[in-house]
Amino acid sequence: xxxxxxxxxxxxxxxxxxxxxxxxxxxxxxxxxxxxxxxxxxxxxxxxxxxxxxxxxxxxxxxxxxxxxxxxxxxxxxxxxxxxxxxxxxxxxxxxxxxxxxxxxxxxxxxxxxxxxxxxxxxxxxxxxxxxxxxx
Numbered sequence: 001x002x003x004x005x006x007x008x009x010x011x012x013x014x015x016x017x018x019x020x021x022x023x024x025x026x027x028x029x030x031x032x033x034x035x036x037x038x039x040x041x042x043x044x045x046x047x048x049x050x051x052x053x054x055x056x057x058x059x060x061x062x063x064x065x066x067x068x069x070x071x072x073x074x075x076x077x078x079x080x081x082x083x084x085x086x087x088x089x090x091x092x093x094x095x096x097x098x099x100x101x102x103x104x105x106x107x108x109x110x111x112x113x114x115x116x117x118x119x120x121x122x123x124x125x126x127x128x129x130x131x132x133x134x135x136x
Contacts, residue, residue, distance in 0.1 A: 057126060060094060060125035061115075061128070063126070064096065064113045064126050067113050067115075068111060068113055068130040072132050074135075075135050076135070077132075078100045078109055082098070082099050083100075084098075086119075092117070094115055094116070095117075096113060096114065098112070098113050099111070106134075108132070110129065110130075110131055111129070111130045111131065111132060112128075112129055113128040113130065114127045
């Protein structure tokens with residue numbers, strides 16, 4: 001029988017086989033995928049770290065503003081010097097330091113407020129300068 005009739009198997013010419021991916025092609029594809037995923041993971045991690053840092057800076061600023069507001073609302077005139085303390089905000093303890101200094105006007109004091117996440121931190125997360133007048 002011949003191949004044209006379809007009654008027998010034609011084995012003449014090149015043997016037909018299905019073409020798939022070779023092992024090298026699969027390994028290269030996996031390497032490209034691994035590199036791309038590691039870049040995505042690195043970007044997401046950096047974004048999460050940045051968001052946490054910005055949250056901490058915002059909360060530290062709120063602590064500093066609250067301290068300034070307390071001193072401005074107080075009925076006593078703050079004496080020059082340094083005071084420190086801790087406060088709980090957003091389930092986290094913050095360390096603040098207020099430096100009160102005199103100004104050329106004896107009825108006004110300068111307030112330098114610094115807030116740190118931990119007492120031993122060298123760098124303040126937020127610092128604020130404010131002025132308070134002598135109560136009447």
